[in-house]
Amino acid sequence: MMVIGGGITGISAAVDLARLGVTVFLVENSGSLGGHAARLSCKATDRCVACGACMVEEKIRQATSNANIRIYLNTRVDKIDRDKRFEVTLKQDGQMPHIDVDAILMASGFAPFHPVNKPYGYGRFENVMTSLELDRMLRQSGAVTRPSDSQFPRNMAFIQCVGSRDSSLGHLWCSKICCGAALRMARCIQNRQQGMEATFFYIDVQNFGKNFQIYYADSRQRVRMIRSIPADVLKTADDRLKLSYFDPDTQAYQEAVFDMVILSIGLMPSESTRNLAAMLNIDMAGFAYARKTPIPLPEGVFAAGAALEPMSIAESILSAGKAAGNIYRYLETSSQT
Ligand SMILES: Cc1cc2nc3c(=O)[nH]c(=O)nc-3n(C[C@H](O)[C@H](O)[C@H](O)COP(=O)(O)OP(=O)(O)OC[C@H]3O[C@@H](n4cnc5c(N)ncnc54)[C@H](O)[C@@H]3O)c2cc1C
Ligand code: SF4
Ligand code: SF4
Structure with missing residues (x-):
């Protein structure tokens, strides 16, 4: 399966799935993992104030040391075709690798308001x-x-x-x-x-x-x-x-x-999430952040973290865990059919 976005959501989901034996292709636009959360400071005073920023480093360590996770940094998703599986064309250093997967997790995060x-x-x-x-x-x-x-x-x-x-x-x-x-x-x-x-x-x-x-x-x-x-x-x-x-x-x-x-x-829906949604034929109204009901996603496509709605780091990790559970069940069921 492929996780698109290597922020705290994408990394957490990748680690959860890899631990269950799933091969995960983790694709990240930028040159490093962690997304926005990796650049936040520790805000402890004389004690820890539970801001969550230090959870990111440990998750990155878990992801980079798990052999079931193949990490693609500085990589963009160029095209997604669907036959029985998803045929994803990536763009990386002038190369265009193709990867076929059964499921995709959108973990493309948010954009800060300008x-x-x-x-x-x-x-x-x-x-x-x-x-x-x-x-x-x-x-x-x-x-x-x-x-x-x-x-x-x-x-x-x-x-x-x-x-x-x-x-x-x-x-x-x-x-x-x-x-x-x-x-x-x-x-x-x-x-x-x-x-x-x-x-x-x-x-x-x-x-x-x-x-x-x-x-x-x-x-x-x-x-x-x-x-x-x-x-x-x-x-x-x-x-x-x-x-x-x-x-x-x-x-x-x-x-x-x-x-x-x-x-x-504030946190805003990102342009990158919009582009991904268009590639996957998803109605963008679902990612407008103001929606109260679950977003209808095509079969095999999942979404988690701040791509869906404003979330803290701890909530993003929970959201990733929930998505990983759903993806694992989906992969198990689809391999039996
Ligand atoms: C000012 C500010 C302060 C904050 N302070 C706190 C705090 O103290 N505590 C707290 O819990 N939370 C805080 N947050 C929120 C925290 O940043 C988010 O909870 C967290 O970053 C969400 O993680 P995410 O992985 O869903 O999204 P992101 O962090 O946005 O990560 C998404 C990742 O996906 C990548 N990506 C996007 N599109 C693609 C694509 N098409 N292909 C490949 N890669 C892609 C991006 O490069 C990025 O690395 C703060 C946010 C802001 C703006
Ligand atoms: S949660 Fe971690 S980063 Fe945040 S205040 Fe406590 S020790 Fe510092
Ligand atoms: S958490 Fe909500 S109420 Fe507080 S500053 Fe952000 S948008 Fe405003």
Whole structure:
């Protein structure tokens, strides 16, 4: 069988199936396994905060050491024909290998929302960053500094729901991971950079994941929570960032000035998933993220992880396990017919 996408979902499913004796062709576009999750930082403070990022390395080790998994990196799916089996044409280093398989798992993941058209100055003001960029900065240097002058920020604003729960964009879904990710990052930075004040602008906090309620109650003591989404972000003469927002407590518009503004971008259906769906004659409406009912997939085609809907790492691993079980049963039944 073939797994398309070598993120945490694809790797987990490949490992589960390989352990059951199935030969798995694991195809990944990029030059490494792990997808978005492999580039996330550990957000531990004085203790582990269960962000899940460290699960990825172990899964990669399990996949690369299992002889039943054949890994194709820097490889694209060029064409999928179907006779009795799937005839997949890959594109790799100018070569076009063909592989025949009985089942395909779409594990092609998500695309991060690009906030360039939102009124927050992203792309114009250096100290406005996305949550993904902040996460990478934390992973690479262990500390957060302002891109404009390399100084430690004294205060930071986190704006939630950027690209998600946005009817003007037709994105009605909650991305599920960004409240937890932003709070964990804020607390991690506060722990490493004493005195940094964090303010969280939100609609309502989504409470997903293990022990989140306790963690959230504790975070409220250390992070200023304002239940409002700012209208815009402007740069001040001294290179800071001014936010205006409607304050629910005073019922009036207020302004606040920050050293950095972080946009908590949401998870979007990816172009790559769209292309794969087209190759497999799947109705893309099913991958619109807002769907509540199961997606009708052609026989032998399965899907899991953030290709289907916004998911955390732990949920992606569960989704992969469920898909692997279904694929194993499908392969067993189809080999008997
Ligand atoms: C800012 C941010 C912070 C986050 N923080 C957390 C956190 O703290 N904790 C948490 O649990 N989750 C977090 N997440 C969510 C986490 O990233 C996802 O749960 C996880 O990445 C989903 O894994 P996936 O394998 O389904 O998708 P992806 O990570 O998107 O992986 C998909 C893979 O498939 C490959 N691919 C796509 N199309 C093709 C194709 N046609 N052919 C070959 N390969 C293909 C891609 O290159 C990629 O490697 C965060 C996400 C964001 C954006
Ligand atoms: S779960 Fe997250 S916080 Fe805990 S050790 Fe792993 S990477 Fe660090
Ligand atoms: S998880 Fe939080 S920030 Fe993300 S879309 Fe849902 S409510 Fe908004």
